[in-house]
Amino acid sequence: MSRSAARNIPLLAFAALGACVPVALSALKADFYLTQLTMSAWYTMVALGLCLLMGYAGQVSMGHAGFFSIGGYTAAVIATAGMPSWLSVPAGVAAAALIAFLVGIPVLRLKGHYLAMATLAFGFIVSRIILGTPLLGQADGISDIPAYHLVAGLAISGRRALRVQNFYLAWAVVFVGLVAAMNLVRSRSGRALRAIRGDEDAAAASGIDVARHKLAVFVLSAVYAGLAGACIAHFNGGIGPGEAGIMKSVRYVALVAAGGMANLWGTLGVSAVLTFLSLRGAFGLYDDAVFGALLVGIMLFAPSGVFTLIRKRVLGR
Amino acid sequence: MGAAQILQYLLSGVTTGSIYAIVGIGFTIIYNATGIINFAQGEFLMLGGMIAISLHGFLPLPQAIALAVVATGLCGVGVQLVFLSWLRRPDILRMIIITIGLSILIREAALHVWDEKVHALVYWTGDETSSLAVLGARISPQLLWVLGACALMVASLTLFFRYTLTGKAMRACASNATAARLCGIRLPWLVTLSFFLAAAMGALAGCVVSPMTQTQYDMGTSLAVKGFTCAVLGGLGSVGGAVAAGILVGVLESASISVLPLAFKDVVALTIMLAILLVRPQGLFAAIGRKTGPL
Amino acid sequence: MRGRTIFLVGFVLAVLGSAAAWAADTAAVRIGAVLAVTGPAANLGLPESRTLQMLVDDANRTGGIAGRKVELIIKDSQGSAEKAVSFAKQLVEEERVLAIIGPTTSGESMKLKGYVEENETIMISCAAAEAIVNPVAKWVFKVPQMDSFAARMIYSTMKRMGISRVGVVASNTGFGQGGKAQLEKLAPEYGITIASSEVYDASASDFTGVLTKVKGQGVQALVNWSVEPAQSIIPKNMKQTGFDVPLFQSHGFGNIRYVEAAGKAAEGIIFPCGRLLVADKLPADHPQKRVLEGYKKEYEEKFKDEVSTFGGHAYDAFLILSDAITRAGSIEPGAVRDAIEQTRGLVGTAGIFNFSPTDHNGLTMDAFEMLTVRNGQFALLGK
Numbered sequence: 001m002s003r004s005a006a007r008n009i010p011l012l013a014f015a016a017l018g019a020c021v022p023v024a025l026s027a028l029k030a031d032f033y034l035t036q037l038t039m040s041a042w043y044t045m046v047a048l049g050l051c052l053l054m055g056y057a058g059q060v061s062m063g064h065a066g067f068f069s070i071g072g073y074t075a076a077v078i079a080t081a082g083m084p085s086w087l088s089v090p091a092g093v094a095a096a097a098l099i100a101f102l103v104g105i106p107v108l109r110l111k112g113h114y115l116a117m118a119t120l121a122f123g124f125i126v127s128r129i130i131l132g133t134p135l136l137g138q139a140d141g142i143s144d145i146p147a148y149h150l151v152a153g154l155a156i157s158g159r160r161a162l163r164v165q166n167f168y169l170a171w172a173v174v175f176v177g178l179v180a181a182m183n184l185v186r187s188r189s190g191r192a193l194r195a196i197r198g199d200e201d202a203a204a205a206s207g208i209d210v211a212r213h214k215l216a217v218f219v220l221s222a223v224y225a226g227l228a229g230a231c232i233a234h235f236n237g238g239i240g241p242g243e244a245g246i247m248k249s250v251r252y253v254a255l256v257a258a259g260g261m262a263n264l265w266g267t268l269g270v271s272a273v274l275t276f277l278s279l280r281g282a283f284g285l286y287d288d289a290v291f292g293a294l295l296v297g298i299m300l301f302a303p304s305g306v307f308t309l310i311r312k313r314v315l316g317r
Numbered sequence: 318m319g320a321a322q323i324l325q326y327l328l329s330g331v332t333t334g335s336i337y338a339i340v341g342i343g344f345t346i347i348y349n350a351t352g353i354i355n356f357a358q359g360e361f362l363m364l365g366g367m368i369a370i371s372l373h374g375f376l377p378l379p380q381a382i383a384l385a386v387v388a389t390g391l392c393g394v395g396v397q398l399v400f401l402s403w404l405r406r407p408d409i410l411r412m413i414i415i416t417i418g419l420s421i422l423i424r425e426a427a428l429h430v431w432d433e434k435v436h437a438l439v440y441w442t443g444d445e446t447s448s449l450a451v452l453g454a455r456i457s458p459q460l461l462w463v464l465g466a467c468a469l470m471v472a473s474l475t476l477f478f479r480y481t482l483t484g485k486a487m488r489a490c491a492s493n494a495t496a497a498r499l500c501g502i503r504l505p506w507l508v509t510l511s512f513f514l515a516a517a518m519g520a521l522a523g524c525v526v527s528p529m530t531q532t533q534y535d536m537g538t539s540l541a542v543k544g545f546t547c548a549v550l551g552g553l554g555s556v557g558g559a560v561a562a563g564i565l566v567g568v569l570e571s572a573s574i575s576v577l578p579l580a581f582k583d584v585v586a587l588t589i590m591l592a593i594l595l596v597r598p599q600g601l602f603a604a605i606g607r608k609t610g611p612l
Numbered sequence: 613m614r615g616r617t618i619f620l621v622g623f624v625l626a627v628l629g630s631a632a633a634w635a636a637d638t639a640a641v642r643i644g645a646v647l648a649v650t651g652p653a654a655n656l657g658l659p660e661s662r663t664l665q666m667l668v669d670d671a672n673r674t675g676g677i678a679g680r681k682v683e684l685i686i687k688d689s690q691g692s693a694e695k696a697v698s699f700a701k702q703l704v705e706e707e708r709v710l711a712i713i714g715p716t717t718s719g720e721s722m723k724l725k726g727y728v729e730e731n732e733t734i735m736i737s738c739a740a741a742e743a744i745v746n747p748v749a750k751w752v753f754k755v756p757q758m759d760s761f762a763a764r765m766i767y768s769t770m771k772r773m774g775i776s777r778v779g780v781v782a783s784n785t786g787f788g789q790g791g792k793a794q795l796e797k798l799a800p801e802y803g804i805t806i807a808s809s810e811v812y813d814a815s816a817s818d819f820t821g822v823l824t825k826v827k828g829q830g831v832q833a834l835v836n837w838s839v840e841p842a843q844s845i846i847p848k849n850m851k852q853t854g855f856d857v858p859l860f861q862s863h864g865f866g867n868i869r870y871v872e873a874a875g876k877a878a879e880g881i882i883f884p885c886g887r888l889l890v891a892d893k894l895p896a897d898h899p900q901k902r903v904l905e906g907y908k909k910e911y912e913e914k915f916k917d918e919v920s921t922f923g924g925h926a927y928d929a930f931l932i933l934s935d936a937i938t939r940a941g942s943i944e945p946g947a948v949r950d951a952i953e954q955t956r957g958l959v960g961t962a963g964i965f966n967f968s969p970t971d972h973n974g975l976t977m978d979a980f981e982m983l984t985v986r987n988g989q990f991a992l993l994g995k
Contacts, residue, residue: 032702058410106595112409114549116354117354118591118594125583128580128581128584128813129584131814138789139719139814140718140785141693141719143719144722158697159730236693237727238722239693240723241719242694245692246538246542247421250421253417279695280702281702285649292422295418296419297418322828325820329820329821428650428654432658435655435844437844445875445876446851446852446876446877448852448853450854529845529848530845531873574822575821578811579812579821579822580784580811582816
């Protein structure tokens with residue numbers, strides 16, 4: 001078997017699994033799980049984007065909830081203000097990308113603690129602006145966001161009747177996002193990013209345009225987050241300021257860290273499962289504590305992710 | 318705007334600023350000894366305040382505060398010994414994530430140990446309604462305690478780092494850990510000590526501000542963001558710089574209130590911080606910091 | 613042989629069928645609750661969740677609601693909208709609850725309004741914003757008193773005191789913003805000028821700056837509208853900065869903890885509130901006295917904690933629901949909903965509820981009393 005075919009096997013399995021889930025759930029009369037599965041798909045998009053940035057390019061972002069909410073709130077404002085309805089999601093993505101571009105140029109010059117602090121401050125600023133702006137609904141957020149109509153009856157909407165198609169839609173977007181990310185990682189640019197993660201000066205010395213590569217991946221990860229935010233605003237029919245909170249940004253970092261940093265599959269798996277459980281209230285009153293413990297535990301005992309730990313300890317490889 | 322009003326804004330800024338400064342000092346102490354930014358620093362303030370409030374139920378105020386400071390210091394030691402001491406050459410990202418995770422755990426634990434409600438320590442002198450007139454402006458006497466505590470910390474840290482052997486050893490570790498070890502400085506002990514100091518100072522700050530700002534289990538995060546802002550602005554690692562930056566940020570925030578809606582207060586402070594970070598990544602007062610090491 | 617098999621199968625089916633019919637007749641009442649038990653609105657959500665659990669335990673110990681067992685599922689939304697949406701869908705589609713009690717905050721309630729309407733599930737919100745029941749949605753009710761009642765009570769008290777120029781500060785939460793909007797809307801009607809209006813962040817801990825700004829406007833009184841710790845920091849800061857005008861607060865101040873935290877500075881604060889906090893000071897023949905004292909005593913003995921008006925909202929929601937189920941004589945959602953709309957003269961903690969197809973709050977201004985703080989205790993103003 002050729003290498004590219006071997007690489008495609010997990011992707012095919014993932015697609016097949018995704019296709020089967022609604023069928024299996026409806027056979028088990030448990031299709032209510034689809035709601036949280038769909039939501040967790042959108043949050044997984046954010047984690048995938050952050051995985052590219054943190055895992056492969058080595059640039060920490062403690063403010064990704066900011067990009068998510070820029071996408072979500074832009075879409076929400078457009079969809080509820082009587083502007084052309086098709087505009088909302090593209091505008092949300094564009095706004096996230098534009099702001100990432102503008103913020104990224106100066107901020108990505110920073111390293112280590114300073115970068116963490118600057119991105120954290122960015123997230124904090126976004127959250128404060130949302131809480132202080134009447135147009136954005138302040139602490140109440142924006143409600144009654146209509147469905148986002150795509151082609152031929154396909155719509156991003158939380159209505160019960162559209163549950164199955166929304167599941168397919170969300171996970172199809174994740175699939176595309178994953179394939180795009182994998183291709184990027186394998187490309188020349190991907191190698192450049194890994195070189196930057198290893199040693200920026202060395203990368204620059206070998207002719208890599210460090211600033212441009214970092215900025216590009218930063219904007220790309222913001223696009224993932226902005227798209228997720230815009231879509232989930234339509235899916236939930238509303239968005240609140242909790243989405244912009246620092247705890248949300250920390251959560252995305254936790255998901256990527258638990259997935260093994262430079263590990264797209266790991267991030268995908270951890271994010272899909274944990275977000276799903278959290279959205280179902282499986283952790284009860286200890287929701288934040290679970291993510292805190294996860295961060296500490298993973299970073300202490302398995303800095304290369306849960307999957308690597310399992311492979312080493314259980315399978316002995 | 319009258320002179321009295323301007324002075325009132327200024328004093329309001331100094332109040333919040335000195336709180337930020339004390340948090341900033343905590344960051345600085347640990348950073349100097351270990352190169353780690355401890356994102357759980359804000360939680361030490363919360364713990365100090367909460368423990369003192371609980372102890373004040375059956376102890377006189379001075380004893381309650383002293384015990385709370387020691388207890389929180391020991392918590393800091395516990396955190397360092399249990400979670401951080403056995404890591405060999407961890408990278409920065411890993412340490413940031415661990416301390417953020419710890420801050421969440423401490424906060425959630427506090428929610429279950431105490432509760433979700435606000436608590437306040439009694440005023441050290443006077444009470445809620447006491448007020449001093451200063452050139453036409455009015456302040457709470459507690460503010461004098463806050464400023465006093467801040468000054469005490471700066472003075473004692475300065476003396477400690479400059480004139481004691483341990484302090485000098487700590488500075489040596491900060492500038493070059495390997496060289497310090499070669500000179501026979503026992504590094505692990507110093508790191509543990511730095512956590513004790515940072516946590517204890519945080520606890521003292523938590524006690525001194527509690528009558529004014531009150532204590533709630535989730536107060537740590539925003540304090541940590543502000544405190545770190547000041548530590549960075551002051552040129553990471555400089556105690557004096559952190560204090561100067563703290564007061565500056567406080568006054569700027571307070572000044573912003575007079576022209577902008579209050580809700581944007583934090584935005585102003587953080588935007589200024591970002592701007593300065595980009596123009597002068599070494600901090601506002603870096604020149605001072607470089608001359609005297611960690612001071 | 614074959615005949616016996618058929619007989620057996622038939623017998624089993626008959627037994628199962630009758631069991632199912634019997635079960636349907638006395639099927640448990642399933643109630644869902646979406647409450648902010650932890651997170652920034654925990655000081656509201658926690659007493660709500662405790663109260664609800666306490667009432668359900670009581671009901672089950674004494675034979676349930678109209679002979680039916682009660683099953684309660686509480687979900688902790690942490691006050692965030694997306695979780696509230698996810699949990700509401702889970703409760704409706706998976707747990708098939710009859711009604712949702714909550715959410716705690718206005719923002720969450722507004723996110724669920726459309727969903728419960730579409731899925732024909734009763735929702736009894738514990739949040740204050742007017743928008744929840746205005747415009748009226750068929751399946752959506754709310755129990756806390758209207759913000760506009762509170763604003764009117766404050767303004768008419770001010771008029772009596774001869775105050776006409778005021779400053780307003782409010783937190784940036786849904787509660788603060790709802791109150792601020794009502795204050796601004798109703799001011800002209802009462803001939804009151806708002807000289808300065810400021811919004812602060814819910815986690816802010818020092819207000820001397822903003823108080824200086826408002827003081828500079830020469831106001832005769834200050835109104836603060838929030839449910840946050842700010843309620844006890846602002847009075848302290850006022851005293852410390854020598855800002856000596858009467859302080860009015862919203863009904864969010866209805867928690868003795870805030871008085872304790874503000875200490876002496878709390879003396880003289882005026883605020884509108886339900887009667888729960890002054891139950892012991894009501895005349896013996898007051899219609900609410902028995903309900904209020906009963907709830908207060910049970911809650912405080914059970915949780916070793918002072919009762920607050922927020923827990924009272926959950927009490928009222930459960931009371932309204934169980935009353936409606938009893939009157940409807942079934943747990944068919946439509947019948948129970950209709951029964952809620954027909955509720956008349958039901959005595960709750962917030963007031964006496966009279967619902968109608970156009971009024972899904974059921975309270976009048978009469979639900980409020982003006983209270984003040986005297987010697988560290990709540991007291992009726994002017995009594």
